[in-house]
Amino acid sequence: MDLVPKMKCDRIWNHARLLTMINPSSVENGLIACRDGRIIYAGSASEAPAFDAPDIINCEGRWITPGLIDCHTHMVYAGNRAEEFEQRLAGVSYEAIARGGGGIISTMTATRAASDAELTAASLPRLDALMSEGVTTVEIKSGYGLSLDAEMKMLRVARGLADKRAVEITTTFLGAHAVPPEYFGCADDYIELVCSVMIPEIANAGLADSVDGFCEHIGFTPEQIERVFAAAKNYGLQVKLHAEQLSNSHGAALAARYKALSADHLEYLDDSGISAMAEAGTVAVVLPGAYYFTRETQPPPITKLRAKGIPMAIATDCNPGTSPLTSILLAMNMAATLFRMTIDECLAGVTRCAAQALGMQNKIGSLAVGKYCDLSIWNIERPAELVYQMGHNPLHARIWKGL
Numbered sequence: 141m142d143l144v145p146k147m148k149c150d151r152i153w154n155h156a157r158l159l160t161m162i163n164p165s166s167v168e169n170g171l172i173a174c175r176d177g178r179i180i181y182a183g184s185a186s187e188a189p190a191f192d193a194p195d196i197i198n199c200e201g202r203w204i205t206p207g208l209i210d211c212h213t214h215m216v217y218a219g220n221r222a223e224e225f226e227q228r229l230a231g232v233s234y235e236a237i238a239r240g241g242g243g244i245i246s247t248m249t250a251t252r253a254a255s256d257a258e259l260t261a262a263s264l265p266r267l268d269a270l271m272s273e274g275v276t277t278v279e280i281k282s283g284y285g286l287s288l289d290a291e292m293k294m295l296r297v298a299r300g301l302a303d304k305r306a307v308e309i310t311t312t313f314l315g316a317h318a319v320p321p322e323y324f325g326c327a328d329d330y331i332e333l334v335c336s337v338m339i340p341e342i343a344n345a346g347l348a349d350s351v352d353g354f355c356e357h358i359g360f361t362p363e364q365i366e367r368v369f370a371a372a373k374n375y376g377l378q379v380k381l382h383a384e385q386l387s388n389s390h391g392a393a394l395a396a397r398y399k400a401l402s403a404d405h406l407e408y409l410d411d412s413g414i415s416a417m418a419e420a421g422t423v424a425v426v427l428p429g430a431y432y433f434t435r436e437t438q439p440p441p442i443t444k445l446r447a448k449g450i451p452m453a454i455a456t457d458c459n460p461g462t463s464p465l466t467s468i469l470l471a472m473n474m475a476a477t478l479f480r481m482t483i484d485e486c487l488a489g490v491t492r493c494a495a496q497a498l499g500m501q502n503k504i505g506s507l508a509v510g511k512y513c514d515l516s517i518w519n520i521e522r523p524a525e526l527v528y529q530m531g532h533n534p535l536h537a538r539i540w541k542g543l
């Protein structure tokens with residue numbers, strides 16, 4: 141009989157190297173124990189208590205990171221914009237296409253016409269691609285419906301993906317993405333619909349975890365976005381914002397004033413926006429796929445964000461117009477090569493900081509006791525390989541909530 145009673149758990153992973161994302165982050169000869177889908181131990185095997193585990197997985201020296209998080213996607217949509225890509229290759233700008241009724245509106249038309257089943261079928265391959273690289277949590281925005289029914293359809297489909305795959309889905313209502321054709325020339329009336337009809341209905345149906353907007357000269361003004369934020373707060377929803385992507389509209393400072401979870405893109409962010417974000421604890425989400433695909437030349441002010449200690453997350457922005465990207469690993473590589481983010485920043489950007497951008501830092505984003513046992517297990521010699529390689533997927537296994 142054992143003198144010390146063993147701790148009961150469902151599963152342990154041993155002979156692993158851990159990147160816990162808690163300081164200090166690396167553990168050689170590490171062990172993780174899981175019970176009821178949560179981590180009950182993550183650390184050095186030699187300091188671990190004795191476990192009674194029915195299932196022991198020998199990781200043979202592989203690295204384990206927290207399950208990766210894609211905290212900004214528009215991956216539920218129908219159709220594609222390959223034709224628009226051709227036009228852009230011929231020299232037409234993204235803004236010109238958007239102003240001409242193409243762009244977001246063309247995806248809106250295809251998305252409105254799609255049934256729930258068609259929209260689900262179109263989205264699953266994108267979700268599968270993300271999951272194949274170790275992603276365990278995905279944020280999905282609406283914003284291609286732009287009517288109550290079509291926005292609700294997008295959010296319902298997004299939530300429904302969680303019944304089809306072993307992944308956590310969080311949803312964001314992005315009604316303020318573009319003005320739909322019915323409201324051309326009366327953007328304020330559309331914003332009124334967003335605030336007084338869409339947000340209440342969507343909040344009451346429990347279809348969204350947060351509310352986002354596109355604050356931009358081709359999107360909505362800060363005044364319009366402020367109305368959306370006020371309505372969101374009224375219904376207990378968190379806010380976030382597409383800010384300073386194409387120009388400086390002072391969206392980040394507005395987001396910070398509403399205690400936004402994140403301000404995203406940020407290529408044209410200025411010093412006052414940075415200070416406001418630092419003070420509010422708003423996460424900077426950088427989207428290098430969109431920067432790359434639109435051939436933007438001004439990178440977000442990484443050095444200043446770093447100096448202010450603002451958490452920086454990295455996401456795919458998976459969308460048909462500006463970032464048709466379904467690789468979180470490539471997003472990390474681009475953040476390093478294009479934005480000069482460090483390896484540690486890139487790894488934190490898709491784990492700890494991405495969790496914070498979703499307000500989920502108590503549940504996911506690090507290998508800490510009490511968090512979901514979401515793990516990505518990698519065939520690599522050192523974590524930098526996850527950032528360094530392009531088009532190679534070293535994932536060995538992916539665990540979501542312990543399974």
Ligand code: DI6
Pocket residue numbers: 243244247317353354382385430457459460461462463
């Ligand atoms: N910024 C973007 O990059 C995407 N939306 C946004 O607000 C683009 C969406 C699209 O072109 O379909």
Ligand code: FE
Pocket residue numbers: 212213214382457459
């Ligand atoms: Fe986006």
